[in-house]
Structures are given as C-alpha cells and as structure tokens.
Amino acid sequence: MAESPTNEQAELLAQEKAVQAAIGDRPLDFLSLNAVSNIYRAAAAVRRRTERDLLSDYGITWGGFTILWVLWVWGEMEAAPLAAECNLAKGTLTGMLTTLEKQELVRRAQHPGDKRRVLVGLTDAGHDCIEELYxxxxRQETAFTDGLDDAEKVELARMLRRVITNAEAE
Amino acid sequence: MAESPTNEQAELLAQEKAVQAAIGDRPLDFLSLNAVSNIYRAAAAVRRRTERDLLSDYGITWGGFTILWVLWVWGEMEAAPLAAECNLAKGTLTGMLTTLEKQELVRRAQHPGDKRRVLVGLTDAGHDCIEELYxxxxRQETAFTDGLDDAEKVELARMLRRVITNAEAE
DNA sequence: GGGTGATCGTTCGGTACCGAACGTTCTGGT
DNA sequence: ACCAGAACGTTCGGTACCGAACGATCACCC
Incomplete structure (x- = not known):
C-alpha cells in the first residue's frame, strides 16, 4: 500500500518545521526524536491490529497472549521470572493470571517446599489454544515486516535491542 | 549495559531453540519474530523509563505528555485530529483531556459555528510545562538511541514507519 | 531455635486505553 | 422546510498496567 515516499517525506518535513517553530532556536535531535517516537507508534499499531484481527476471536488480550506464549516455550515457571519474561510488573501479572485462570488456559500450583512461591503452567486447553494461535x-509478524528484507529485519531487531538496553540501564 | 554480544547471542539462540522445540517441526519466521517482539519491548521500556525519570516529577503521564506536545507543535485543534495525531481512540482522549483540564494544562473551547466540535488548546501553564519539559x-530520546549513529537512526525510523504502514493497512 | 531481614505473591488505588453505544448537531436531497 | 443520515464528542463497561504497601513465608545468625 502506497509507495509514497514523497508524501511521507513532505509530511515529515512539515512536522519538523512545526516543531522547530514551536521550540524556537534551541537545538533539537530530530533523528532520535523520529526514531523513538516511531517505536511507540509501531508498537501500538502492531498491538491494536493483532488484538483486533486475531486475538479477539480467542477472547484473549495481547498481554494474555504473551503469558501463554512464554509458558508454552519455557514450560511451568514461577511468577517472578514469568513477569520478567513478559515484561510486566508482578502486580500486573497477578491480575492477568487470574483472568487466564478463569478462562482455564492457565493454572497455578504451589511450589513444593516453599509456600511463598507459585508455579504457573498451561492447562491442556491453554496448550491447544497457543498451539493453534501461534x-x-x-504470520502476522511476517506481514508486519513486509517490505523489509532479511538483513533489515536483523538490523531492526539489533537496533531495538540497543534501545532496550539503553532504556533499561541503571 | 555492558557490551556482551556473546551473551545476548547465546540467550537469543537458547530462546529460539526453546521456541522451535515447543513448536515442533513447523516452520517459523524468526527474523520477523525478533524484530516485532523487540518493538513492543522497546516501546514499553522507553515509556516506563521516561515516566519514571522525567514525567512523574511533573505529574503527567506518557499519554498526557503526547497531547501537550502535539498541541504545542500544532496549536489549538479539534478533538478528532488531535486523537489521531496522538494515536489514541477518541474516547480515550476525552478522559485524558479531562485529566489535563483538571491540572489546568489544557482548555476546551467551543467551535464557532459548529456546536458539535471542540477546540482544544494549551493554557499558559500547559505551554510553560511542555516548554520546560520537552x-x-x-535528551532522553537521544540517550535511548545512544550507540546508534545518525544513519542508523534514520534507518530505524524508516523501518518502523514501514511496520506502522503495514500494521495500519486496510 | 527464635527473632530480624529478605523474598515472594497479592492487594490496592489510580490512570490509561479500547470499542461500542449514545445523544447532539450539522448537512444534503427533495 | 424537512428529514434521513453523517459527523462529532462523550459515556460506558471492561481490561491492562503501574508502583507502593502489605502479609506470609523463608533464611540467616547468634
């Protein structure tokens, strides 16, 4: 859809000019601005599209899908590393696990020998669900990167990893 | 932090192997997987870090900041294009505008000649706030892209724009 | 072995965010 | 001049998500 680099470019420049006008003569890092702001926009677009076209049919959300996927790949695990792997605050995970438990996609079990810990795993239904869904x-992910060749995808992943590292530093 | 491409690589491979084990012999597009999943992760990391280190001092959220910024750059505008520019559902915008209005950073005015429309603009306090904050x-954005040279930032922005276009297609 | 401090998951309060349904206001055709 | 439908912002119900505070459990040490 729409190879219109000219329009894009023009729009971009108009925006830069507007920003520069608003900010006055102070210097501004447009390159970083464009890169970073597009990260957020891309993430939101990808999420919305996936939830709308795919996940809503299964009644699960983006975050719920992530949890199922991680459990599928790594198997039963405790809540804290699961939250870390899903990039969620542990308080958030608690609520989402409860939701998934109600849907019977996930189950909690107590850790043998440490009553503080909880072991989270997929139910059979959860296993079937993610296996069908993934x-x-x-294929959606592939579609989202349409127009990028393999080397570019690698580059994109690498640069984003760099941003992640920078943002999580300290 | 830490330049440890070896570890990163190893971790990545371990993950790929785990995924492949879970999925069995079906083919899988790892390149797209890595690219897309990193988009979301980077966006979340950038947002969390910015809210924690910067925005919380001013009592505003990421979404609120976006609204202030757009109004600053583009001036007074109606709700619908503002929502589009901020990448928000219009229902979401309503609530956030109410929050910002309570903080007296933003004001609503009625459109002359069309009572359905609303004109949203910055208050003086809002103007001061964004001007100090931006x-x-x-600088945060610059820090997030630390380690990428100018050409890479351009490339990153371009590839993300491509993803956005793909995800918003139709 | 009993108490102090760390570690775990949950709870809590608050905002963001979406999609759908809704009421109001405008517009175009006749 | 009217009325059917479009356009606009708001409301509504629901989930996600965070950070901080909390209670329960465990580990260490004298």
Whole structure:
C-alpha cells in the first residue's frame, strides 16, 4: 500500500518545521526524536491490529497472549521470572493470571517446599489454544515486516535491542 | 549495559531453540519474530523509563505528555485530529483531556459555528510545562538511541514507519 | 531455635486505553 | 422546510498496567 515516499517525506518535513517553530532556536535531535517516537507508534499499531484481527476471536488480550506464549516455550515457571519474561510488573501479572485462570488456559500450583512461591503452567486447553494461535500470530509478524528484507529485519531487531538496553540501564 | 554480544547471542539462540522445540517441526519466521517482539519491548521500556525519570516529577503521564506536545507543535485543534495525531481512540482522549483540564494544562473551547466540535488548546501553564519539559524529553530520546549513529537512526525510523504502514493497512 | 531481614505473591488505588453505544448537531436531497 | 443520515464528542463497561504497601513465608545468625 502506497509507495509514497514523497508524501511521507513532505509530511515529515512539515512536522519538523512545526516543531522547530514551536521550540524556537534551541537545538533539537530530530533523528532520535523520529526514531523513538516511531517505536511507540509501531508498537501500538502492531498491538491494536493483532488484538483486533486475531486475538479477539480467542477472547484473549495481547498481554494474555504473551503469558501463554512464554509458558508454552519455557514450560511451568514461577511468577517472578514469568513477569520478567513478559515484561510486566508482578502486580500486573497477578491480575492477568487470574483472568487466564478463569478462562482455564492457565493454572497455578504451589511450589513444593516453599509456600511463598507459585508455579504457573498451561492447562491442556491453554496448550491447544497457543498451539493453534501461534502460527497465525507469526504470520502476522511476517506481514508486519513486509517490505523489509532479511538483513533489515536483523538490523531492526539489533537496533531495538540497543534501545532496550539503553532504556533499561541503571 | 555492558557490551556482551556473546551473551545476548547465546540467550537469543537458547530462546529460539526453546521456541522451535515447543513448536515442533513447523516452520517459523524468526527474523520477523525478533524484530516485532523487540518493538513492543522497546516501546514499553522507553515509556516506563521516561515516566519514571522525567514525567512523574511533573505529574503527567506518557499519554498526557503526547497531547501537550502535539498541541504545542500544532496549536489549538479539534478533538478528532488531535486523537489521531496522538494515536489514541477518541474516547480515550476525552478522559485524558479531562485529566489535563483538571491540572489546568489544557482548555476546551467551543467551535464557532459548529456546536458539535471542540477546540482544544494549551493554557499558559500547559505551554510553560511542555516548554520546560520537552528539551529534557528530547535528551532522553537521544540517550535511548545512544550507540546508534545518525544513519542508523534514520534507518530505524524508516523501518518502523514501514511496520506502522503495514500494521495500519486496510 | 527464635527473632530480624529478605523474598515472594497479592492487594490496592489510580490512570490509561479500547470499542461500542449514545445523544447532539450539522448537512444534503427533495 | 424537512428529514434521513453523517459527523462529532462523550459515556460506558471492561481490561491492562503501574508502583507502593502489605502479609506470609523463608533464611540467616547468634
């Protein structure tokens, strides 16, 4: 859809000019601005599209999908590393696990020998769900990167990893 | 932090192997997977870090900041294009505008000649706020892209724009 | 072995965010 | 001049998500 680099470019320049006008003569890092702001926009677009086209049919959310996926790949695990892997605050995970538990996609079990810990794992239904869902999800991911060749995808992933490292530093 | 491409690589491979084990022999587009999943992770990391280090001092959220910024750059505008520019559902915008209005950073005015429309603009306090905040914000953006040279930032922005276009297609 | 401090998951309060439904206001055709 | 439908912002119900505070459990040490 729409190879219109000219329009894009023009729009971009108009925005830069407006920003520069608003900010006055102070210097501004437009390159970083454009890169970073597009990260957020891309993430939101990808999420919305995936939830709308794919996940809503299964009644699960983006975050819920992430949890199922991690459990599928790594198997039963405790709440804290699961939250870390899903990039969620542990308080957030608690609520989402409860939701997934109600849907019977996930179950909690107590850790043998440490009553503080909880072991989270997929139910059979959860296993079936993610197994059916993931191939479709991956095809979506492929579609989202349409127009980028393999080397570019690698580059994109690498640069984003760099941003993640920077943002999580300290 | 830490330049440890070896560890990163190893971790990545371990993950890929775990995924492949879970998925069995079905083919999988790892390149797209890595690219797309990093987008979301980077966006979350950037947002959290910015809210924690910068915005919380001013009592505003990421979304609130976006609204102030857009109004600052583009001036008074109606709700619908503002929502589009901020990448928000219009229902979401309503609530956030109410929050910002309570903080007296933003004001609503009725459109002359069309009572359905609303004109949203910055108050003086809002103007001061964003003007003080934005340079710091931009420095954060620069810090997030630390380690990428100018050409890479351009590339990153371009590839993300591509993803956005793909995800918003239709 | 009993108490102090760390570690775990949950709870709590608050905002963000979405999609759908809604009421109001405008517009175009006749 | 009217009325059917479009356009606008708000309301509503629901989930996600965070950070801080909390209670329960465990580990260490004298």
């Amino acid at each position: 191939p479709k999800f991956n | 340079p710091k914000f931009n």
